[in-house]
Amino acid sequence: MDYLAQQLINGLTLGSIYGLIAIGYTMVYGIIGMINFAHGDVFMVGSFVSLICILLFGITGSTDIVIGIGILMIVAVIAMAISGVYGWTIERLAYRPLRGSFRLAPLITAIGVSIFLQNFVQETQGARVKPLQALFAGGFTLHEGTEFTVRITYMQILIVLLTIALMAGFSLLISRTSLGRAQRACEQDLKMTQLLGIDVDRTISMTFVIGAMLAAVAGLMYLLYYGVIDFFIGFSAGVKAFTAAVLGGIGSLPGAMIGGVLIGLIEVLFAAYFSSEYKDVAAFSMLIIVLIFMPQGLLGRPEIEKV
Amino acid sequence: MTRPLLEIRGVETFYGHNQALHGVDLDVREGEIVTMIGANGAGKSTLMMTICGVNKATRGSIHFDGTPIHLIPPHEIIRLGISLSPEGRRIFPRMTVFENLQLGTAAIGPAHFDEDVQKIFALFPILERRQSQRAGTLSGGEQQMLAIGRALMGRPRLLLLDEPSLGLAPLIARQIFDTLKELNKNRGLTVFLVEQNANHALKLAAKGHVLVNGRITLSGTGEELLTHPDVKAAYLGGGAR
Numbered sequence: 001m002d003y004l005a006q007q008l009i010n011g012l013t014l015g016s017i018y019g020l021i022a023i024g025y026t027m028v029y030g031i032i033g034m035i036n037f038a039h040g041d042v043f044m045v046g047s048f049v050s051l052i053c054i055l056l057f058g059i060t061g062s063t064d065i066v067i068g069i070g071i072l073m074i075v076a077v078i079a080m081a082i083s084g085v086y087g088w089t090i091e092r093l094a095y096r097p098l099r100g101s102f103r104l105a106p107l108i109t110a111i112g113v114s115i116f117l118q119n120f121v122q123e124t125q126g127a128r129v130k131p132l133q134a135l136f137a138g139g140f141t142l143h144e145g146t147e148f149t150v151r152i153t154y155m156q157i158l159i160v161l162l163t164i165a166l167m168a169g170f171s172l173l174i175s176r177t178s179l180g181r182a183q184r185a186c187e188q189d190l191k192m193t194q195l196l197g198i199d200v201d202r203t204i205s206m207t208f209v210i211g212a213m214l215a216a217v218a219g220l221m222y223l224l225y226y227g228v229i230d231f232f233i234g235f236s237a238g239v240k241a242f243t244a245a246v247l248g249g250i251g252s253l254p255g256a257m258i259g260g261v262l263i264g265l266i267e268v269l270f271a272a273y274f275s276s277e278y279k280d281v282a283a284f285s286m287l288i289i290v291l292i293f294m295p296q297g298l299l300g301r302p303e304i305e306k307v
Numbered sequence: 308m309t310r311p312l313l314e315i316r317g318v319e320t321f322y323g324h325n326q327a328l329h330g331v332d333l334d335v336r337e338g339e340i341v342t343m344i345g346a347n348g349a350g351k352s353t354l355m356m357t358i359c360g361v362n363k364a365t366r367g368s369i370h371f372d373g374t375p376i377h378l379i380p381p382h383e384i385i386r387l388g389i390s391l392s393p394e395g396r397r398i399f400p401r402m403t404v405f406e407n408l409q410l411g412t413a414a415i416g417p418a419h420f421d422e423d424v425q426k427i428f429a430l431f432p433i434l435e436r437r438q439s440q441r442a443g444t445l446s447g448g449e450q451q452m453l454a455i456g457r458a459l460m461g462r463p464r465l466l467l468l469d470e471p472s473l474g475l476a477p478l479i480a481r482q483i484f485d486t487l488k489e490l491n492k493n494r495g496l497t498v499f500l501v502e503q504n505a506n507h508a509l510k511l512a513a514k515g516h517v518l519v520n521g522r523i524t525l526s527g528t529g530e531e532l533l534t535h536p537d538v539k540a541a542y543l544g545g546g547a548r
Contacts, residue, residue, distance in 0.1 A: 178413070185399055185410055192397040195359055197385035197414025197461065 002145040007272045008265065013156045013225065015264020016163035020218035021241030022248065022256035023170065024211025030187040030251040031207055032099070034106045038090055038113035039215060040238015046083040046216025047229045048121055051130055053078050054223075065136050069158065072135075076162075076220050080213040086117075087212025088205055096201065114234070121231040129230040132223055159221045166217060167257055170210070174253060183207055187251070236280055240267070243287040249300025258298060310373060312337045312465055312497055313358070317367035318377075320350075320357045327353040329521040330367065335465065340491050340498040342529065344505040344542055345518035351501040352394045354518070355469045358499075359391055360384045371465065386414045390463035394470050396454040400443025404434055407442050407453055411460025419462065427456040430486055448479035455483065459490075465497045472504040480504065484511055505542035509533045517542075 021043050028036045053075040059068050094109040139153035174180035182203045185193040194200050222237065223229050244263040248255025263283055270282035290297065311334035320328040327350045335341045345351045356362040358369060360381040369377040376384045385391075390411075398407050408427060412420050428435035431452040437445060442453055451471055458466055468487070472480035484507045490496040501518075502508035509515050515532040517525040525532065532538045 178409075178417070181402075181406060181410055182413065184402060184406075188399045188401055189397055191361060192393065192399070193410075194381045195361070195385060195391050195393065195397075196410055196457075197382050198410075199382045 002143055002148040002150050003272070005143070005150045006148065007268050009150070009152050009156060011265035011268035012261060013159050013264070014268055015244075015261035016160050017218045017221050017225070017260075018237070018241045018244045018263050019257045019260020020163060020166065020214045020221075021237060022244040022260045023167075023253060024215050025242050025245040026248070026250055026253060026256040027183070027207050027211050029245070031183065031190075031204060032095075034095070034103075035110065035242065036090075036095075036208075036211075037107065037110040037238070038094075038117060039211065040234035040241065041114045041117035042083055042086050042090070042212045042234070043215040043219045043222075043237055043241075044121065044229070044231065044234030045086055045117060046079045046212075046219030047223045047233060048125055048130075048219075048231075049079040049082045049216065050075050050220035050223050051132060051229060054132065054135075059135060061133050061135055061137060063135070065154065068136060072158075072220070072224075076217050079216040079220055083212040083216035083219070084209040087208040087215075091205055091208040096204075114238075118231050118234065125231065127231065129228050131228045134227055135224060155224055159225060162217065162221070166214060170214065171253070173210075179203070179206060239287070240280075240283045243283055243290070246287060246295075247290050247297055249297030251301070252297065252299040255297055255299035309336075310370075311335055312372055313499065314370040315358070315367070316369075318354075318357060318364045318369060319366040320353055320362050320364050322353055322362065327362075327521050328357065328364075331518075331521070331523055333516065333523070335497060335499045337464075337497055338491070338495045339514065340487070340500065340512045342508040342512035342515045343499070343501045343518050343523075344503065344508060344515065344532075344538075345501070346503065346541070349518045350521040351518055352469055353521075355391065355393070355467055355501060358384075358467060359389065382414075385461070388462075388464035389467060390414075390458035390461040390465075391467040392451075392454040392458040392469065392471060394473070396447075396450045398442045398445075398450050398453050398457065400441065402442055403439050404442050404445070404453055405438040407457050408434075408438075408460050411457035414461050420460075423460055423462070427459060430459075430490075431456055448475050448483075451475060451479075451483060455486075463496075465499065468498060468500045470502055470504075471500070472502060472507060480507060484508075487511060503542075505538065506533075509538075 024039045025036065028034065057071050059071050090113050094113050095106045098105040098109060136154045139151050141149055141151050143150040174183065182193065182198045186200055186203050190200055240263055244259035245256045247262060248259025266286055267279050267283050271279040313335040315331055315333040318328055318331045319326065331354060343351060353362060357364050360376065360379060364377045368375055371387055371389060374387060408424055433449055434452060434456055437449065445453060455471065471483050487498060488511055491498060500508055509529040509532050512529040515527060515529045516523045517538060525535065525537065
């Protein structure tokens, strides 16, 4: 029981990270109907920017926790800003010129951008894994069992709380602001949105920027949680977050959040009870199962192919 | 004579590989209601979409208040003061009625929203009662009112209406046409209306045109067209008598 409780805590933490990335996939799909396969690599870039900032600011394991968290928030903002620029540029250069082209075209450039970003980071930052010493070690002991002790670390609390805050802010943006309204309008009827005087190109750009920003924070969290990153982390995290988006129902924002948590739990539970070497298999099998048996996902709408 | 608010000259538009408009000339003057009638596939909606810049004219020019709008993207055309209530209504079904009306102000900003939304509710009281309902749950007539309301929220200098009576019960259609007449009379709203429902539309309009296969074949005052034998035969169901 204690062991399970611990796995749930771990899964929730990991799921938060996947959920933040999944929002970027689902939002872009909702508006322009493409899967941005470079999104995982924007997450990776965010992670590297975070690492560089943390080293520049000199936060270490012995930094006072309050000051440390304050600086981490600054790191998050910088990572968001830089990744946002990446997101904007990718859309502008690789996708916008192909809008109105056949459906596979932007998918192919997305894969191209993904390969480019991986190689770019590999060339500039090196291919070896980058370790980061654990920040704010420690946590609360929730339950002391005879065989197993359930703990939640400060880092896990930070990740989950930050995710909740970001998702709340993001939900408000989508439901209350004129940008959010324009985004939902684009999702329902792109042409009509244009006919209301809304610059849909700008709205689409902003969608990429926001998605990239959330992925950047996920990149920071991944770095803090695992303490080690390399240029290739965007691939598996990207596919898992994509699975989360599909599981939740692609196009659905609450679906992406729920799907993220579920994929996090599935991966952690699989690792805990079956095999930690094959934990990626769990998430990837999930993608296949969902696509075969429940392609519309948990909260998705049945696909109506528009002519 | 002053320049017309909307001035269309020699417009040709292709729809895919088919030419849908073969040199259309048309004027809409400030404060007028102008109607274009035509059968299905005559090019009415293509003309609307060409004015709005969604379909680009391959030849000819369109000026709005002196600005050549055939060269600029749709959202910029709309921001000059044109609103469209499109064919098929195209309200946003998964947003509330209120949000649909909010989107109507996208081109001009929210400054007059509270004042204008009250005017829309006065015009179409049913929308006020349904304001927090999803627009997709409205009946056809209510959706049409919403589409017109949304278009009016943009404070247009020119309102484009594409088949507002399509699929509506005659009574509701009548109500919508009455509202348009009122808006024109009381607020000087300029309207360009395309319709299959020739009877209502021509009664409303100062000027009418008949579009056949992408060409204007007849023009005149609303009265003239209503009594014109060709129009009667083809559009008013009077041919047999």
